[in-house]
Structure formats: C-alpha cells, structure tokens
Amino acid sequence: MPPLHAAIFDLDGTLLDTLDDLADSANEALAAAGFPTHPVEAYRTFVGDGMHVLVQRILPAHLQNDPAAATAVLDLYKVAYARRWNLKSQPYQGIDDALRALAAAHIPIAILSNKAHHFTLQCVAHHLISHHFHPVLGQRDSVPRKPDPAAALEIAAALNLPPASIAFIGDTRTDMETATAAGMFPIGVTWGFRPASELEAFGARLLVSHPAELPSLFSPCPTP
Numbered sequence: 375m376p377p378l379h380a381a382i383f384d385l386d387g388t389l390l391d392t393l394d395d396l397a398d399s400a401n402e403a404l405a406a407a408g409f410p411t412h413p414v415e416a417y418r419t420f421v422g423d424g425m426h427v428l429v430q431r432i433l434p435a436h437l438q439n440d441p442a443a444a445t446a447v448l449d450l451y452k453v454a455y456a457r458r459w460n461l462k463s464q465p466y467q468g469i470d471d472a473l474r475a476l477a478a479a480h481i482p483i484a485i486l487s488n489k490a491h492h493f494t495l496q497c498v499a500h501h502l503i504s505h506h507f508h509p510v511l512g513q514r515d516s517v518p519r520k521p522d523p524a525a526a527l528e529i530a531a532a533l534n535l536p537p538a539s540i541a542f543i544g545d546t547r548t549d550m551e552t553a554t555a556a557g558m559f560p561i562g563v564t565w566g567f568r569p570a571s572e573l574e575a576f577g578a579r580l581l582v583s584h585p586a587e588l589p590s591l592f593s594p595c596p597t598p
Contacts, residue, residue, distance in 0.1 A: 397414040538559070
C-alpha cells in the first residue's frame with residue numbers, strides 16, 4: 375500500500391446512513407405519480423449515481439426511457455427529499471471517532487458525492503459539522519458526476535497533493551471506479567449500501583469493515 379496522506383470520502387453509505395430517507399422520498403414521489411413503490415432494501419442498488427439515474431432506475435420498466443415520466447418523478451422526489459432528508463439519516467457508528475482521529479493526526483479530509491451539491495452541503499452541515507472537510511463537493515451541473523475523475527482531481531488540486539497519495543473511500547462500484555480513474559487508492563467500506571464482492575470486483579485495493587480501521591492507514595504528508 376502506498377503512503378496515504380489524505381482521504382476523500384463518499385457521503386451516502388460511507389459517512390452517513392441515509393438509505394431510509396432516500397427510499398422514503400423516492401417512494402413518496404412514485405406514489406404521487408401513480409407508480410408502484412419499492413422495498414427500502416431495493417434502494418441499496420438504486421442509489422449512488424445521482425438523482426437522475428435514481429429516478430430512471432425506480433420507474434416502471436416500460437417508462438425508464440420516458441423523459442416526461444422521469445421529469446415528473448424527479449420534481450416530486452426533490453420536493454419529498456427536501457422535506458425528509460433528515461428524518462432518519464445519521465452517521466454510521468464509529469464515524470465520528472474515526473474522523474476525530476484523522477484530524478488529530480493532521481490528515482486532510484474531503485467529501486465527494488453524487489448527491490446534489492446543495493443537499494450534500496446541507497447533510498454535512500447538520501450531521502458532520504464538528505469535522506473540517508475541505509472541500510465538500512456534491513453533484514454540480516458544470517462537472518461530470520462520479521465515476522468521472524474530474525471532481526476527484528479537483529479535490530487533489532485543492533489539497534495540493536498528488537492523487538496517488540490520496541485514498542478514495544466509498545461503498546459502491548462508482549467510488550472504486552472513481553478512485554481508479556483518478557489514480558487514487560480505492561478503499562471499500564463494507565458497512566454501506568453494496569456488498570464487498572462488488573467493491574472487490576470494481577477495483578477496491580483494501581476493504582474495511584469498521585471506521586476504526588481507517589486512521590492507522592494514513593500518515594501526515596512530510597514537510598519539505
């Protein structure tokens with residue numbers, strides 16, 4: 375394993391358990407549009423690639439390429455999630471302690487999510503306010519979403535560190551593919567939305583099963 379001097383975290387399924395609020399919001403949108411809903415557990419495979427992809431995945435099969443249906447459900451989802459985003463979501467057990475340990479070791483931390491940027495900032499400000507993430511980036515219209523490496527490389531530039539010295543930590547294939555595309559070290563977390571087998575299949579070079587395992591993987595960047 376190369377020396378790792380900084381960490382970029384995914385948000386949903388990595389730092390925060392948001393599954394219930396995401397699923398409840400999407401099911402509310404589907405019901406309001408007159409479409410069938412899905413079990414909460416099904417959303418483990420639906421979420422992770424942004425709102426537009428989520429809506430396409432949850433629509434009835436015969437409407438998944440229907441722009442009018444997608445727009446209608448997307449608009450309803452945005453309204454529902456704006457109301458539900460914090461009803462059940464919370465940090466995973468052990469996350470706060472791990473982040474405090476990284477801070478104590480002077481390890482820079484950042485967030486890159488496919489969640490809409492304003493919702494990303496909102497969730498971080500509420501649930502993770504005591505931790506200094508810089509930068510915090512959600513999905514922005516001007517930047518391709520993960521697994522495109524553009525935003526991850528933007529963070530590397532902001533940290534003034536080479537990508538190879540940065541771990542990208544997440545719970546889905548999208549995160550592992552992002553890390554690989556950006557030349558970062560892919561770490562998969564097994565407490566999130568997707569199974570370890572998916573993370574390994576899509577490039578995870580290390581799997582961790584509890585946040586307490588993370589701090590010891592990092593060392594401060596040597597001073598010139």
